[in-house]
Amino acid sequence: MIKKSFNWILLLVMVLMLSGCRDQNQRAAKEIEELIAIQEAAVRGKNLESYMDTITLQNDTYRAEKKSWMRDILLNDIEDYHLRVKSIRMINAKEAKVEIQQDYSYNGGRYQVQYPLRIVQESQQWRDGDLFFERLDTENFHIQYFSPSQNYAVMIAAVCEEARENIVKRYGDDLIDQTIIKIYQDRELLRQSVKLSFQWQFAGWYEYPESIKTTEFRDEETYRMIIEHELLHKLTIQESNNNLPYWFSEGLAVFFSNMPNEPASRYTKEEYLENYGEDVRTIKALETINLETLAEEREISNYYDSAGMIVKFMVERFGLEKVKEIIKMLGQYPYQEGTGAEINQRAIIRFREVLSKVLGITVEQLDQAWQENLRI
Numbered sequence: 152m153i154k155k156s157f158n159w160i161l162l163l164v165m166v167l168m169l170s171g172c173r174d175q176n177q178r179a180a181k182e183i184e185e186l187i188a189i190q191e192a193a194v195r196g197k198n199l200e201s202y203m204d205t206i207t208l209q210n211d212t213y214r215a216e217k218k219s220w221m222r223d224i225l226l227n228d229i230e231d232y233h234l235r236v237k238s239i240r241m242i243n244a245k246e247a248k249v250e251i252q253q254d255y256s257y258n259g260g261r262y263q264v265q266y267p268l269r270i271v272q273e274s275q276q277w278r279d280g281d282l283f284f285e286r287l288d289t290e291n292f293h294i295q296y297f298s299p300s301q302n303y304a305v306m307i308a309a310v311c312e313e314a315r316e317n318i319v320k321r322y323g324d325d326l327i328d329q330t331i332i333k334i335y336q337d338r339e340l341l342r343q344s345v346k347l348s349f350q351w352q353f354a355g356w357y358e359y360p361e362s363i364k365t366t367e368f369r370d371e372e373t374y375r376m377i378i379e380h381e382l383l384h385k386l387t388i389q390e391s392n393n394n395l396p397y398w399f400s401e402g403l404a405v406f407f408s409n410m411p412n413e414p415a416s417r418y419t420k421e422e423y424l425e426n427y428g429e430d431v432r433t434i435k436a437l438e439t440i441n442l443e444t445l446a447e448e449r450e451i452s453n454y455y456d457s458a459g460m461i462v463k464f465m466v467e468r469f470g471l472e473k474v475k476e477i478i479k480m481l482g483q484y485p486y487q488e489g490t491g492a493e494i495n496q497r498a499i500i501r502f503r504e505v506l507s508k509v510l511g512i513t514v515e516q517l518d519q520a521w522q523e524n525l526r527i
């Protein structure tokens with residue numbers, strides 16, 4: 152009899168615990184739904200402060216990424232933005248995996264993407280803790296990926312340290328901190344994670360002081376080249392205190408990463424003129440083109456190739472040390488917060504000031520020398 156009543160009590164305790172747990176989960180689910188509703192309202196109302204209050208306080212890189220992402224929303228007419236919670240799975244009392252569907256309209260197009268978010272509880276408040284990535288670490292890199300992309304994370308782990316060594320050796324200065332690399336299986340999710348207004352899907356992305364972002368590629372060599380390009384951005388943007396004109400930043404990345412990785416014949420003057428003829432770009436033209444709104448493949452590659460060829464010309468005419476001195480001297484200006492496109496106008500002005508100090512010529516004179524060199 153005593154034994155039996157003991158079992159009843161145990162059962163009662165278990166039922167109470169389970170229902171307590173269920174109540175707790177239901178409350179968490181309701182609060183998470185509210186958090187997502189606040190995010191949606193903040194985007195629709197272009198409220199940066201309210202949006203940033205939904206983002207984890209524990210991850211500076213992610214906060215920088217979301218701030219850039221939100222600044223793009225403030226500047227562009229993103230319409231009919233919707234977030235829908237598709238499912239919530241509690242991992243533990245302070246962490247949940249939440250499937251979200253995001254919809255919006257921009258420039259006459261309607262876009263949709265679905266993604267898993269990690270929602271975390273920090274001092275009684277639920278916050279967006281970035282996408283639900285797994286993690287693989289090497290000496291200098293934290294590689295983040297969704298579990299179906301594990302093979303790709305392993306490929307990146309195999310080449311990222313070599314990519315870093317190559318960049319440090321070619322450029323001659325060290326990279327000072329650890330680098331996060333995020334792998335997005337879905338290129339549309341990659342694009343939407345960077346900027347909703349961006350007009351084309353890309354293979355790699357880096358903005359200071361954010362993570363390097365990429366997608367799934369077949370082989371390690373492709374990853375090594377992409378990581379070299381993005382690491383070169385990181386190194387030069389850091390040295391210049393985020394004061395590089397957009398075209399110069401891309402030109403440096405092409406010169407120090409793409410050119411050494413491709414046959415020398417690919418970047419000769421003859422090949423360049425053969426490819427673009429009358430359309431070869433001047434510095435002046437590159438200063439006004441917005442790479443991010445170009446739609447045609449040839450226009451995009453013309454931008455990269457022209458920028459790279461101009462940096463190559465500068466190195467051949469004035470020497471590597473002078474080109475590096477330009478970057479260092481740009482680093483003496485105050486730090487600019489913002490993405491490459493946002494800081495471009497002021498960076499162009501600073502570049503002009505620095506060029507005359509370091510090389511003793513104006514941008515117009517450099518432009519003319521570059522054009523003359525093409526015709527010799």
Ligand SMILES: [Zn+2]
Pocket residue numbers: 380384400401404
């Ligand atoms: Zn680039």
